[in-house]
Amino acid sequence: MSGSKEVLNVGIDLGTSRSAVSASNGQQHVIESYVGWPVDMVARKVLKKDILIGDEAVANRAMVDLRRPLERGLIKEGSEKDITAVKEILNHLLKLVGVSKDKKAPTVRAVVGIPAEAMRVNKQHLRNALQGTVDSLMIVSEPFAVAYGLDALLNSLVIDIGAGTTDFCVMRGRLPTEEDQRTLTVAGDSIDELLLKLILQKYPDAQITVYMVRQWKEKHGFVGSAQQPVKVTAPIKGRPTPLDITDAMKTACESIVEPIAETLLDLLPRIEPEFQEQVRNSIILSGGTSQIAGLRKALQDSLEPLGGGAVKSVKNPVFDGADGGLAIALDALDSEWDQLT
Amino acid sequence: MDRLKRQILRQAVDENLSTIEGRRLESSASNVTTSGRPTLLRWALVPILAVVLVVVVWAARPPLESWQQASRKPPQSDPTARLATASHEVDLTDRLLFPVPRPMDMRAFPLEVRRILLDPGHGGDDHGTLGGALAEKTLTLDIAQRLAKLLEKDGLEVEMTRRDDRRISLKERAAQANAWQADLFVSIHINWLATRQVRGIETYYLGPTDDPRLIELARLENRQSGYRLAEMKPLLEEIYTDYLQGQSLQLAQRVQRSLFASLHKVNPQLKNRGVKTAPFVVLVSTEMPAILAEVSCLSNQEEEELLSRPYYRDHIAQALARGIRGYADDIHQIEEKGS
Ligand SMILES: Nc1ncnc2c1ncn2[C@@H]1O[C@H](COP(=O)(O)OP(=O)(O)OP(=O)(O)O)[C@@H](O)[C@H]1O
Ligand SMILES: [Mg+2]
Ligand SMILES: [Zn+2]
Numbered sequence: 001m002s003g004s005k006e007v008l009n010v011g012i013d014l015g016t017s018r019s020a021v022s023a024s025n026g027q028q029h030v031i032e033s034y035v036g037w038p039v040d041m042v043a044r045k046v047l048k049k050d051i052l053i054g055d056e057a058v059a060n061r062a063m064v065d066l067r068r069p070l071e072r073g074l075i076k077e078g079s080e081k082d083i084t085a086v087k088e089i090l091n092h093l094l095k096l097v098g099v100s101k102d103k104k105a106p107t108v109r110a111v112v113g114i115p116a117e118a119m120r121v122n123k124q125h126l127r128n129a130l131q132g133t134v135d136s137l138m139i140v141s142e143p144f145a146v147a148y149g150l151d152a153l154l155n156s157l158v159i160d161i162g163a164g165t166t167d168f169c170v171m172r173g174r175l176p177t178e179e180d181q182r183t184l185t186v187a188g189d190s191i192d193e194l195l196l197k198l199i200l201q202k203y204p205d206a207q208i209t210v211y212m213v214r215q216w217k218e219k220h221g222f223v224g225s226a227q228q229p230v231k232v233t234a235p236i237k238g239r240p241t242p243l244d245i246t247d248a249m250k251t252a253c254e255s256i257v258e259p260i261a262e263t264l265l266d267l268l269p270r271i272e273p274e275f276q277e278q279v280r281n282s283i284i285l286s287g288g289t290s291q292i293a294g295l296r297k298a299l300q301d302s303l304e305p306l307g308g309g310a311v312k313s314v315k316n317p318v319f320d321g322a323d324g325g326l327a328i329a330l331d332a333l334d335s336e337w338d339q340l341t
Numbered sequence: 342m343d344r345l346k347r348q349i350l351r352q353a354v355d356e357n358l359s360t361i362e363g364r365r366l367e368s369s370a371s372n373v374t375t376s377g378r379p380t381l382l383r384w385a386l387v388p389i390l391a392v393v394l395v396v397v398v399w400a401a402r403p404p405l406e407s408w409q410q411a412s413r414k415p416p417q418s419d420p421t422a423r424l425a426t427a428s429h430e431v432d433l434t435d436r437l438l439f440p441v442p443r444p445m446d447m448r449a450f451p452l453e454v455r456r457i458l459l460d461p462g463h464g465g466d467d468h469g470t471l472g473g474a475l476a477e478k479t480l481t482l483d484i485a486q487r488l489a490k491l492l493e494k495d496g497l498e499v500e501m502t503r504r505d506d507r508r509i510s511l512k513e514r515a516a517q518a519n520a521w522q523a524d525l526f527v528s529i530h531i532n533w534l535a536t537r538q539v540r541g542i543e544t545y546y547l548g549p550t551d552d553p554r555l556i557e558l559a560r561l562e563n564r565q566s567g568y569r570l571a572e573m574k575p576l577l578e579e580i581y582t583d584y585l586q587g588q589s590l591q592l593a594q595r596v597q598r599s600l601f602a603s604l605h606k607v608n609p610q611l612k613n614r615g616v617k618t619a620p621f622v623v624l625v626s627t628e629m630p631a632i633l634a635e636v637s638c639l640s641n642q643e644e645e646e647l648l649s650r651p652y653y654r655d656h657i658a659q660a661l662a663r664g665i666r667g668y669a670d671d672i673h674q675i676e677e678k679g680s
Contacts, residue, residue, distance in 0.1 A: 065536065117466070123360055138357050153349055164471070173345055175352035185471055193473040328350060336354045340361075 006106040010134075011325025012093055013113045013142060016070045017163030017188065018288065019089055022322040023097035024330065030318050031055070031092065035085035036064030053092045058211070070118055071164055083129040090133050108134040109337050111325035113145035116160075116167040117183045136337045140328065142321050143169035144176055146286045149324025150314065155275045156282035157267070159260065159299075160321075161289035163188040166260055168267055170279065182263055186256045188289040191217060194255055198248035206243060207235045216245065217292075223254045224294035253292050261302035268306055280309030286320050454669035456498045458523035461485040462530035465508030470533035472639030472648070477531040478506065480648055484636065485529050487658035495666060515627045525592060526631035527665065531648070533640045540641040541612035542604065544597040545633040546589035588630035590616065591671065596634055596664030603660040604637075608647060634661065 009024040020030040036057030038044040043063035052064055069085035090112075099108055114126060119141040130137055140148075143158040147169065152158065154173040159166065168182040196213045199206060212234065220230040230246045264283075271279050280303060285296055296313050303309040314320045461481035463469035469477025482503070489499045500521055502514045518526045532543070593616045601613045614635075636657050638644045647653040 117468070127357075127360055138353065139360070140353055144353070148346075148349070151346075153345055173349070175349055175356060183466065185468060185476060186474065190474050328353065331346065331350055332354065336351075340354065340357055 008097070008099065008106040008108050009326060009329035010094070010097060010108060010110045011113070011145070011322045011327065011329055012090065012110055013145065013319075013321030013325065014070060014086070014089065015142070015162055015321075016068055016115060016165070018318070019093060020319050020322040021093040021097055022319055022326045024326065025098060027097040028319055028322070029093065029096040031089070031096075032058055033068050033070060033089060034058050034066055035069060035088050036060060036066045037081075038063055039065055051088055053088055070115065083125065086126065086129050087133055090130055094133070107136075109136045109138075109329050109332075110134040111138045111140060111145065111329045111332075113140050113142040113321045113325050115162065115165055115183075116141045116143060116169065116181050117165055136340045138328065138332065138340050140325070141167070141169065141176065141181070143167045143181070143286070144171075145321050145324035145328065146284070146314065147171045147324070149320055149327045150284065152282060152284060155278040156284060157264075157279050158284045158286060159264075159290070160287040161187055161256070161260070161285065161295075162287040163289070166256070166263075166287075166289075168263060170267065170271060172271070172275070182267060184259050184263060186259045187287070188214075188217075191221070191252045191256060191289070195245075195248055195252035198251055199243065199245055202245075202248060203234075203236065203241075203243055205236045206241070207238075217249070217253070218288075220249060221253045221291075222250065222293040223257055223298050226250060227293075253295070254298075256289070257295070257298050257302070260299060264299070264302065265305065268303075277307075277309075280306060283309060283311040284314060285311060286314045286317055288317055290314070290317055454497070454524045454665075454672055456500070456521065456523045457492055457525045457527065457665065458500050458502065458518045458521060459485045459489055460502040460514050460518075460526065460528040462528060463508075464503050464506055467508050470531060470639045472533075472642075472645035475639060475645060475648060477533075477639060480531050480637075480639075480654065481529045482506070484654050484657050484661070487655055488527075488529075488661050491658055491662040492665065495662070497669075518627045518629065518631070523627075523629050525665065525668075526627045526629055527592075527596070527661070528631070528633040529661070530633060530635050532635035532638045534638055537640045537642070539612060540608070540610060540638045540644045541614040542597070542600050542637060543614035543635050544593040544600070544616050545635070546586065546593040546616070546618060546631070585628075585630060589632055592630050592665070592668045593632045593634075595668040595671070596632060596661060599664035599667060600634065600636060600657070600660045603663070604656060607653065607656060608644070610643075636661070 007024075011022045013020045015033055017033055018030055019033045020028070022028045031054035034054060034057040036052040038047050038050070038052075044050065047060060047063060052060060057064055057066055067082065067085050069082040069089070090110075094108065094110075099105055110130075112126075112130065114123075118126065119139070123139055126139060127137065130139075142162075143160045146160060147153055147156065147158045153171050156171045158169045158171065160169070164185070164187060166184040166187045168184075169176050170180040172180065192210050192214045195217060196208065196210050199208060199213065216230070216232050220232075222230075226246050226249075229244055230249045232243050232245055233240050234243055235241065268276060268280060283299075283303075285299070290296070290313055296311050300309065300311040303311070316323075461478070461484070463476075463478035463481060465478075467478065469481070471477065482505075485501055486504075489501060492499045500517075500523070502517050503509050514528075515526075532541070534541070597613070597616050601611065605611050605613075637648055639648065
């Protein structure tokens with residue numbers, strides 16, 4: 001029962017690599033989906049904390065047991081630690097939008113979008129895990145939240161290219177079912193790992209990590225022809241050295257194009273013929289990795305064999321999922337929220 | 342808001358409600374439980390299943406004098422059907438009146454290892470753990486296929502729970518093993534450890550746990566059987582030390598030793614994480630010696646690199662084959678000595 005208490009609606013995008021929140025009080029925040037526990041007494045003393053979230057956890061990764069709880073099906077095993085980690089992320093996001101644990105706290109209604117894969121296997125675990133952190137909870141698949149927020153519920157196709165996975169979701173005017181969805185495990189992370197390997201092939205002594213490589217990708221990632229050479233600096237034998245990673249960047253970023261295009265070519269012809277053209281012309285790219293320069297164009301070109309189509313990018317890949325969740329939260333009826341406790 | 346939006350939103354709400362509902366349904370659907378209980382309670386079935394399982398194995402033994410009474414009861418083949426009946430309670434009553442069972446004498450069994458069911462972990466939309474472009478499901482299938490060839494060359498009959506990329510429930514996997522009357526069940530998995538520096542292999546077999554949560558859950562479940570935990574626990578332990586567990590342990594040790602010995606040569610930093618017990622579902626419901634081997638760690642970058650190379654996967658398959666062969670030979674020797 002909401003009663004006279006104030007209500008705060010929140011939409012949360014619980015991603016493998018980043019999690020975002022949009023709240024009805026206008027607050028929006030994004031954090032890295034990392035949780036870290038100090039590895040030992042010393043680390044705890046140094047960090048003065050029992051648990052670290054987001055950037056802080058990553059920054060201190062040498063001293064913490066670092067987890068991305070939604071990564072690679074981890075939570076599916078139901079490990080206590082991963083469940084706690086998901087809870088911590090959620091609590092942290094709520095704190096960021098101003099939910100405190102005191103008596104005056106508003107009634108919180110949350111729509112949490114999770115990767116489609118997690119939706120298939122972890123829904124129950126997640127619900128158990130998140131139970132109690134908010135007053136009412138609705139869990140939806142991330143691409144569905146995006147589609148809802150963009151009002152693209154009929155005859156469109158959302159491709160959410162995130163960190164761990166690329167999720168395809170055909171919207172045909174109903175809640176997406178298993179057959180409307182596909183998941184590929186090529187996405188941002190697989191680019192990072194390939195990029196790391198390729199750079200090391202060229203510069204075997206370069207002291208680089210996947211975290212450095214990820215930043216370079218976010219800044220300079222591209223597919224197609226290079227606008228300018230990609231040059232970065234990294235230590236080799238301890239000395240900062242300029243590296244030309246243009247070719248490696250191109251190869252790594254392009255590694256996701258073919259699998260995504262193939263999936264498109266497999267998915268589209270399965271749609272009822274009379275709607276195919278419409279869907280082909282409303283393909284929506286979301287997720288952080290969709291920001292790679294030239295990717296949208298490359299995917300649009302890949303539709304040629306089917307007679308062409310239009311691929312659009314969402315305006316705000318960081319918050320589109322959370323905004324979609326918030327829209328759902330606001331649209332749901334009080335009576336529905338009362339059931340979802 | 343337009344009608345379509347409202348309609349879809351309603352579907353989303355309903356789906357969530359059914360998840361909430363499912364929490365209750367799930368525990369009652371897996372029988373024994375009839376009232377609404379949290380999902381975790383499923384684990385409480387582990388000891389019960391184990392009891393029933395062993396009771397059935399034991400009931401199926403050649404009738405030695407003191408077992409006669411129990412072997413009147415024909416074993417039922419479907420593990421869930423068994424649970425659904427109250428027969429295990431009766432069996433247990435009988436069982437309690439009997440003298441404490443000694444560890445099984447292997448010679449009582451016309452044992453021979455002929456049929457091996459390989460179980461490549463995960464599949465289909467269940468990728469298992471992932472490392473870069475590598476998915477556990479792909480690696481386990483590849484290794485199982487290599488292993489199958491090796492074992493077949495040795496003249497063993499080999500089947501696989503899956504030969505392609507598809508999802509199969511754990512229950513089905515165990516059911517396949519039971520239906521085919523496999524002599525051994527070997528489930529192949531790749532690990533993922535939070536401490537990513539660690540690379541290691543470990544082999545599991547079904548066994549009791551000290552986890553207080555499981556014990557508490559078992560207590561709740563067992564209440565219905567009319568026994569106190571104090572009576573139940575030693576019973577479980579005795580039975581566990583019995584036939585299946587002992588055999589599974591031997592198999593696990595053989596496989597673990599062989600895996601570690603041969604992989605350590607090419608992967609010197611490898612950790613021997615040893616043989617462990619755990620209540621994995623596939624191990625609970627299989628009616629033959631069964632193990633689950635975590636043959637490598639995708640969480641470790643170097644291991645991931647190694648796993649991407651065919652020769653390393655071949656190495657793993659060879660090691661598994663050696664372990665299985667070693668176990669089969671052990672059995673053979675006991676038999677020969679016995680006869
Ligand atoms: N400007 C950019 N160019 C290219 N890639 C980017 C950019 N910004 C972020 N990324 C990448 O996007 C990914 C994160 O995207 P997103 O936040 O959508 O993922 P997620 O939702 O956490 O993951 P998933 O959907 O797999 O659960 C990371 O791989 C990150 O490196
Ligand atoms: Mg996402
Ligand atoms: Zn596994």
